[in-house]
Amino acid sequence: MFSECKNGKVNDISTVSTPILHAVQEHLPQLSQQERRIGEYILASPATVVHLGITELADQCGASPSTVTRFCKAFHFKGYPDFKMKLAGELAQKPAQNAYQDVIAGNDLQTIASAMESNHVASIADTTRLLDIQQLQRAVEALCGAGRIDLYGVATSSIVAQDFYQKLVRIGKNCTAFADSHMQITSATALSSGDVAVAVSYSGETPETIAALKCAKDSGATTICLTHYGSSSLASLADIPLFSSSLEEGMRRGDMASRIAQLHIIDILFMGMVSSRFEDYVPKLEHSYHNVRNYR
Numbered sequence: 001m002f003s004e005c006k007n008g009k010v011n012d013i014s015t016v017s018t019p020i021l022h023a024v025q026e027h028l029p030q031l032s033q034q035e036r037r038i039g040e041y042i043l044a045s046p047a048t049v050v051h052l053g054i055t056e057l058a059d060q061c062g063a064s065p066s067t068v069t070r071f072c073k074a075f076h077f078k079g080y081p082d083f084k085m086k087l088a089g090e091l092a093q094k095p096a097q098n099a100y101q102d103v104i105a106g107n108d109l110q111t112i113a114s115a116m117e118s119n120h121v122a123s124i125a126d127t128t129r130l131l132d133i134q135q136l137q138r139a140v141e142a143l144c145g146a147g148r149i150d151l152y153g154v155a156t157s158s159i160v161a162q163d164f165y166q167k168l169v170r171i172g173k174n175c176t177a178f179a180d181s182h183m184q185i186t187s188a189t190a191l192s193s194g195d196v197a198v199a200v201s202y203s204g205e206t207p208e209t210i211a212a213l214k215c216a217k218d219s220g221a222t223t224i225c226l227t228h229y230g231s232s233s234l235a236s237l238a239d240i241p242l243f244s245s246s247l248e249e250g251m252r253r254g255d256m257a258s259r260i261a262q263l264h265i266i267d268i269l270f271m272g273m274v275s276s277r278f279e280d281y282v283p284k285l286e287h288s289y290h291n292v293r294n295y296r
Helices: 018-031 031-046 052-060 066-073 080-092 110-128 131-143 155-170 181-189 207-217 233-237 256-276 278-294
Strands: 151-152 176-177 197-200 221-229 239-246
Touching: 018 031, 018 080, 018 110, 031 066, 031 176, 031 197, 031 233, 066 080, 066 233, 080 207, 110 239, 110 256, 131 197, 131 239, 131 256, 151 181, 155 176, 155 197, 155 233, 155 239, 155 256, 155 278, 176 181, 181 207, 197 207, 207 221, 207 233, 221 256, 233 239, 239 256, 256 278
Parallel strands: 151 176, 151 197, 197 221, 221 239
Antiparallel strands: none
16 A cells, blocks of 8 residues: 555655655654554555545545544644645645755856755745645734733854844844853743744744744743754744744755745744834834934
8 A cells, every 4th residue: 555665654756745745754663553554555546645535545545534633733834624625735846957966076156056955945935835824814813912021042043133133123123042051041031921932943943943932932932943854852842833844954054945935934023014004104214214224
């Protein structure tokens, strides 16, 4: 019924070409036996799955419909219909050519420039297909209504947090971006209901970031996370999880495409905030622009 597997992964990984399928393959070892059978079937026959009802898929995998639902919710879908719809959308997309190229010794600058363009375009496109508009709307509303906003991130993720910080201060939001783990905890402790904490971690498993977001949640703040698509400790903790593409792999790029994907979501959130409160935020943007220009 299924493709041959080794170490919990389907042998023929040529089908693993979308963020959803990649996430399923990546998390197979962490799933229960029945859920793993469902994942293996999906990886082996994704085009077939989008035409199956939940009972049909459960029968094919020797599982129950409730197990299929549990499998879908483990990957942050509302249920099987939501999973099937988004998988069908991904499969309908034309595969990107030469996406996510790694660094190769001796490449000329023209080749490198083309590779970076391909990586970044693919990352943005993959992330856009993953977006949950309802979750984005919840995040925008929480950020607009927040009395105070904390931004947490370490290493590369701190750059993304700093980018959001410089945008938010321009529209008059009371916010701070912390890279120091001790300061993250200290600030999170002082948050309360009506405040928002945003944690950025591509892996979703950065201990310092998880601790800070948990502390913010315990203090009563609304918690938002920005992480890679799939199951993670950070996503499970956040009130509003937001996901970027998880297809980038390799050790040599320094998380280039993943950083671009996260910045893409930050820009969407910021534009959503300004659009929803145009009369409040645009005058502040213009005022800050003219003041900075006067002091140059």
